[in-house]
Amino acid sequence: MTLALLGTVPAAAQDEERRAAPPGGQDPLVLVFHAEDAPEDRTRAGVRAIEALGAEGPAAEHFAVDVTSDPADFTTAGLLDYNAVVFLSTDGAVLNASQEAALQTYVRLGGGFVGVHDAAFAQPESEWFTGLIGSRPDAASPDDTQTAVVEVGDRVNPATRGLPVEWAKRDVWFNWESSPSGQVHTVARVRESTYEPGDTAEGWDHPISWCRDYDGGRSFYTGMGGTAQSFAENNFRKHLRGALLWTSRLARADCQATIDDNYAAERLTEPNAPQSLDQIGEPHGLDIADDGRVFYIGRGGQWTNAPVVTDWADPDIGLGPGTVHVYDPATDEVTHAATLEVFGNKGGGGELVKNEEGLVGIVLDPDFADNQWVYLHWTPHSEIDRETHTGERRVSRFTFDEASGTLDLASEQVLLSWQVQIHSCCHAGGGMDFDSEGNLYIATGDTNSSQFSDGYSGNNPEPEFAGVSFADARRTAGNTNNLNGKILRIHPEDDGTYTIPEGNLFTGEEAGGGKTRAEIYVMGVRNPARIAIDPRTDWLHAGWVGPDAPEPSATWGPAKYDTFAVITEAGNRGWPYCMGNSQPYRDRNLPDPEQPLDWYDCDAPRNESPHNDGLVDLPPVTDNNIWYAPQGGAPDFPRDADGVPSYDLDEQFLRLPWLTGGGQAAMNGPVYRHDDESDSDVAWPAYWDGKWFVGDLYDGDQPRHAVVMDPSNVAGGGLPVHADGLDGIIPVGEGGIRNLMDWKFAPDGSLYLLDYGRGFFNADQHSALWRVTYTGGPATPLPADLAR
The missing domain is CATH 3.40.50 (Rossmann fold)
Known part of the structure; x- marks a missing residue:
């Protein structure tokens, strides 16, 4: 024909x-x-x-x-x-x-x-x-017509602009002899879980x-x-x-936006001089000023093999340096701006030896260019109690001295402080960010032991030291009257005090007062190291590390779930009662915590711990958007008539096949917003606008992706509809960023990242500040070459 x-x-x-x-x-x-x-x-x-x-x-x-x-x-x-x-x-x-x-x-x-x-x-x-x-x-591609879901990842290309993010289509779906990903710019993929791709399936990344x-x-x-x-x-x-x-x-x-070779990754800091922290401390967070300067902190560890005091009889128990450094892209120079004496240099060893406290968070005031205010989230060594093994966590405001390039430690104003147990490791959290209304969000860990529950709920009421339970997260994260295991929201005032914004989870007056804290915006998070506010929507994006169980248990509940969530309003995210998409744990209590009790009710959880001094009846649990276990992304199971999953690995199905687990330490990233008016020659392209960057401390099989969320269901736990792998853009493996600790976009549209280094609780030769810039050309054709 x-x-x-x-x-x-x-x-x-x-x-x-x-x-x-x-x-x-x-x-x-x-x-x-x-x-x-x-x-x-x-x-x-x-x-x-x-x-x-x-x-x-x-x-x-x-x-x-x-x-x-x-x-x-x-x-x-x-x-x-x-x-x-x-x-x-x-x-x-x-x-x-x-x-x-x-x-x-x-x-x-x-x-x-x-x-x-x-x-x-x-x-x-x-x-x-x-x-x-x-x-x-591929010669073995299916040749029959099947209905499948097309994921539209590029929201700005003329070929996909205006299309739904998910699109069911009947067609003949090819597999490829070799994947073009990273060599071409993919605008849409086909989701293999929605049809039969055959023996030569591409996997989760199937460009179409x-x-x-x-x-x-x-x-x-x-x-x-x-x-x-x-x-x-x-x-x-x-x-x-x-x-x-x-x-x-x-x-x-x-x-050109998803072609790997169009990005350049550069390590910006040199290794520290011997027995020095002149370039970087134990990496633990960063923020970026409007002029492009990067402020980054060290938690409390020193160089490899530096002395560490773990003896509680020693006055210097856990004494370490909380460092603040500043990188200036205009001069390509690093200055050491401050060292705070923190409790937190107590790393390595067993559960009762290591510690995650220290200098754990930094954020610059929204008006930093005018007031030079810097907020630090930290545990001062001067406030620890060596008898009770407790300390004080605080959020303090300091003034940065532009003339000397240093943080004025004498300028400290303590906005907020609360007690933490420091007898048993871990979970300090640390992330902070501001929204457009000037509200400050503060992520706090549950300060709970990782042991004594076989890696499941973390609800063992039995272990205690000096009257403080250290293995029952119902005392902290699940407690409406405790600031640990939360994301707090306050409004700092110019005089160093704070007020409470409307819309937090509690008013402080529930049950007649004394049972809730008005500062709480989100409860039920375990160890939220990083949070980020989307500057366009003001939605909070958060990630937190889960417990340690390698597999689910029909007796105790889900395995280790690391979690990411888009949080559009105050709520309860579940820990230690439920994880993922309302997957419950089993209750336990005295006199025998080894005996399982009833499953928690995610719709109406109750805190019946003997260590609870807050409300018994808690807000319902909100489903999270992303969770992953050692077995893979978003594990789910058949459920019985009461909604309890089987937790049988043979019946498990993975709802997010692009996610894999392993060691797992969720490291939330930013939502990228492209500045169409900028003339920056290093900015990531508009393709990434609105995409949420989610990752893990570890490289290799762990997640480092930019995901597309559906705004219509994101608040109720809607899953991502598209994910771009970043391993070809953000280098992994030896010589790359092996241990991602924080990442943020600068005003010029480039991406700054911290590599924690190798090992734990120290700064070594691999600890570094990096930057990833876009090196591709402009959109094509050039304006002069347009046909009309």
Whole structure:
């Protein structure tokens, strides 16, 4: 079958001015090429769709269409009048050497190319054409029509702008001989869990549509369009039209944002001088001023093999340096701004020896440029009680002295302080951030032992020291009258005091007063090291580390779940009663904590610990958005009539296959917001706008992703609908960022990261501040090359 040629290929003008301009003209023309024996119904449907798309929208986006099945029409002169060439139904179509050379010349002169579905079978012996397409279908790909979900990861590309984030489509879904991820810019993926991908499945990262600036021109390929019905579908027609507008030079697009080589990662700090912390302390957090200076802190550990005092009879028990350093990108220099004497240099060894207290959080005042105020979240050594093994955690405001480049320690104003147990490790939390109303969010750990519950709920009421229970998180995270295991929200005032914003979880007057703390915004978090406010929505994004159980238990409940959540209002996130999507633990209590009691009710949890001095009836648990265990991402199980999961590994299903577990230490990141008015040459592209960066301390199989959330269900625990892996952009492995401790975007759009280093409780030669910048070019075509 051959479709009639709707227009002849005009001879190209031969003058030098024409050859210097990109192919095509101000009256855009698109050439559709198909095999002579192509399937008639699909080919005719595709041609008619492209013709109709050329007449849709404003007149400035219109284009005309010619159609051919004759390879002889591929001549150097003949192609120059076309803004774009479309390969449609080209399985079996072969250009000879001179015809492919004409296509190569056309692309190198700035021509556009669109490949649809089986265009990936054309020119099977051509390495250049493989590069133009991006990959080839695997021979064992399924060849039947199946319904699957398409994830639309690029929200700004003209081919995907306005499409739903999740799109159910019936088509023929190719697998690839080699994944093009990282080499092309993927705009959409197909979700393999929604269909049968066959033995050569790609896994969670299965690109289905992508684009790239290739060999001087622009190439767009979609694996969709394998059925005639596709060309009648509204979403696919929008998708194809956007691809045609970009390749025809009627619209601009960034097709470089997810290509690994377009990013440069640079270590900014040198290793410390011997027995010194001149460059960096034990990395534990950063914040960035409007002028680009990076303020970063060290928790309390010193250099490797530095003396550590663990004897409680010694007055210097746990004494360590909480450091503040400043990196200035204008000079590429580091200054050591302050050292605070903290309790926290007590690392290594067993449960009763190591400690995570110290200088654990930093945030700059929203008006730092004017007032130079810096807020630190820390445990001063001067306030520890060596008899009861307790300490004081506080949030203090200091003034930074611009003249000397140091923090004025005498300027301290203590906003908020509370008691923590420091007898048994761990969980100090530490993250802080401000919202647009000037409210300060403070993440606190549950200060609870990781032991004495076999790694499950952390609700053992029995162990205690000097009357303080240290293994019962119901005393802290699950207690409405305790500031540990929470995310607090206060409004700092200029005089060093604070007020309580409206909308926190409690007023402080519940049950007549004395049973709640009004500072609590979120309760039920275990160890939230990092939090971030989305500057556009003011939504809180948080992550926290879970317990240590390697597998779920039908007796005690879920395994180790590290957690991320988008928090749009005050609430209870579950610990130590429930984890993940309302998966309950088993209660335990005196006289025998080894005997399991009833399952907790996530809808109406009760705190019946003997160490509870708050409310017994707690707010209902809100489902979280992301959780992962050693077995993988978002484990779930069949549930009985009471809603209790089976916790049987043989019945487990993983709802987020892009996530894997292991050692696990959740490290929440920022929501990127692209500044369209910025002239920065290092800013990450607009592709990443609105994406939430979630990661883990550990590299390798642990998560480091940028995810797309659906705003319509994010508040109720909606899962991410798309995730971009970052391992090709943020270097991992030896020589890379092995232990991610914090990450934030700077005003210039570059990404700063802290590598904790190797081992724990010290700063070693790998502890470092890094920056990842974008090095790709601008969107294409350039404004001067637009057809209209």
